[in-house]
Structures are given as structure tokens and as C-alpha cells.
Amino acid sequence: MPAPDHVELWVHSPPLAKATPGQFAHVATQGMLRRPISFSRLDVDTGHAAILFQVVGVGTRWLASQQEGAVLDILGPLGRGFPAPDDRRPWCLVGGGVGIPPLLAAASQWTPAAQTTPATILGARTASLLLLEENFRQLGHEVWVTTDDGSRGEKGTVIGPLARWLAKNPLGQVYACGPTAMLSAVAATSGQRGDVWLALEQRMGCGVGACLACVVLGNGANGPSYRRVCADGPVFSREELIFP
Numbered sequence: 001m002p003a004p005d006h007v008e009l010w011v012h013s014p015p016l017a018k019a020t021p022g023q024f025a026h027v028a029t030q031g032m033l034r035r036p037i038s039f040s041r042l043d044v045d046t047g048h049a050a051i052l053f054q055v056v057g058v059g060t061r062w063l064a065s066q067q068e069g070a071v072l073d074i075l076g077p078l079g080r081g082f083p084a085p086d087d088r089r090p091w092c093l094v095g096g097g098v099g100i101p102p103l104l105a106a107a108s109q110w111t112p113a114a115q116t117t118p119a120t121i122l123g124a125r126t127a128s129l130l131l132l133e134e135n136f137r138q139l140g141h142e143v144w145v146t147t148d149d150g151s152r153g154e155k156g157t158v159i160g161p162l163a164r165w166l167a168k169n170p171l172g173q174v175y176a177c178g179p180t181a182m183l184s185a186v187a188a189t190s191g192q193r194g195d196v197w198l199a200l201e202q203r204m205g206c207g208v209g210a211c212l213a214c215v216v217l218g219n220g221a222n223g224p225s226y227r228r229v230c231a232d233g234p235v236f237s238r239e240e241l242i243f244p
């Protein structure tokens, strides 16, 4: 069961089920702009894909009210997902809040490097908002949990366990999704070590690269340049982004 005020919704759509983890669905919500939501689970065999979202406003409230059998208008899969890890090196997932669901889709598809156990670090403001801990444990991951208020796991942010993991795995691969402040701290903590991939959550308009509502500052071939989160991302390498 997801946390309170969170809903997991399955759709039958063979094209969506072929998404790469980290790509997103752009879901039409009655009379409003589409809302971007990542895939939390993908089942190519049955042609089903799931999205797991927090009910925060009018769009997600409408979506949560849909009954079984409803027909939804979804564009996708959109954007650039996570590249699969190099299978010779250990990898670690770092998720904060509603950034956790796309990491479950990735964890379900990727295999660990030989003689390593994948690590997952999950953060939330408080215990009741923590998502999918048991699912990562069932996949055999070593799971660390942090909460801002200390109501579950270690008190603090995901950065404490991440720094410890990086100290033991200097060439490890890190895949993170969550609020911008968390991603900025993940980028700073990893320094120049290993490979780091960050999935941004940004307000969107069109979702397909046309309106520029979602741009962030990044590094282009000729210096700083704007990158469209919907089309160039939402997953970027650490080197592609500039955090304030």
C-alpha cells in the first residue's frame, strides 16, 4: 500500500509498458494542462505500466478519483530515462519523496554487478511519507532510510548514507530522483567521483520540448545553456547541470 494521500494507478498500454525507467507519462487531467508523472512499475509481458503519485492539487485529485476501467489520455513515454548501469561496477539509488517511484522501476529491471548488493537510500520528511521501502528490500537491496524528523531510520537527509556509500565505492554509479535541493546536494557530495545521474522534477507545459516552460541552466558544448527538462531530461548526468 502506498503512503496516505498517495495513489498507485495501473494502466493497460503496451507502448507505455516499454518505457525506460526515468521516462514519464504526461497525463491529461480534465480541462487543465497535462501533469507529468514517472513510471513506478513496468510490465512489458502484460502491457501494463503503473504511476504512483501524491495527491497535491487539482490535477492529481482528479486522477486519483478515476475508477477502474476509465480511459485516460496519456502522452508517453516521454523524455530521456536513466541509462542502465555498467554491470561491472556497484550502483546506488537515492530517492526523496515522490522521486522514489521511478527508482523502483529501475531497480526491477537492473541486475547487480557480480559480488555486489545494490544500495537504496530513501528519504522523506516524516515516516508516513516514506514510499516503497519494503519493495526495495524484497528486491534484495541494502536499504537505508532517513527522515527529516527522525520518525523512521536515521534522522537527517539522504546525504549522510550516500557519503558513507561513496567512501566505500569511489567508482560507484549513483541514480537519484527527488527535489532540486536534494539533487544539488547529491551532486556536491559525489564531487567528481563515479557516474551520477539525476532526474529533475520541474513544472511543465507541453512536455515535448516546444514551450520552454521547463528549462534549467546546464552545460552546453559552448558554455552554459538552457536545457529542457521534458525533452533533454528529465534525467541528466551531473556534468550536464549547473546548480545555483
Ligand SMILES: Cc1cc2nc3c(=O)[nH]c(=O)nc-3n(C[C@H](O)[C@H](O)[C@H](O)COP(=O)(O)OP(=O)(O)OC[C@H]3O[C@@H](n4cnc5c(N)ncnc54)[C@H](O)[C@@H]3O)c2cc1C
Pocket (backbone or CB within 6 Å): 024, 035, 036, 037, 038, 039, 052, 053, 054, 055, 056, 057, 058, 059, 060, 061, 098, 099, 101, 102, 200, 201, 202, 203, 204, 234
Ligand atoms: C518528470 C516528472 C516526474 C514526476 N513524477 C512524479 C511521480 O512519480 N509521483 C508524483 O507524485 N509526482 C511526480 N511529479 C510531480 C507531479 O507532476 C506534480 O505533483 C503534479 O503535476 C501536481 O499536479 P496538481 O494539479 O495535482 O497540483 P497543482 O495544483 O498544479 O500544484 C499543487 C502543489 O504542487 C506543486 N507542484 C506541482 N507540480 C510540481 C512539480 N512538477 N514539482 C514540484 N512541485 C510541484 C505546486 O507548486 C503546488 O504547491 C513529477 C514531475 C515531473 C516533472
Ligand code: FES
Pocket (backbone or CB within 6 Å): 203, 204, 205, 206, 207, 208, 209, 210, 211, 212, 213, 214, 215, 228, 229, 230, 231
Ligand atoms: S514543458 Fe514545454 S518545453 Fe518542456
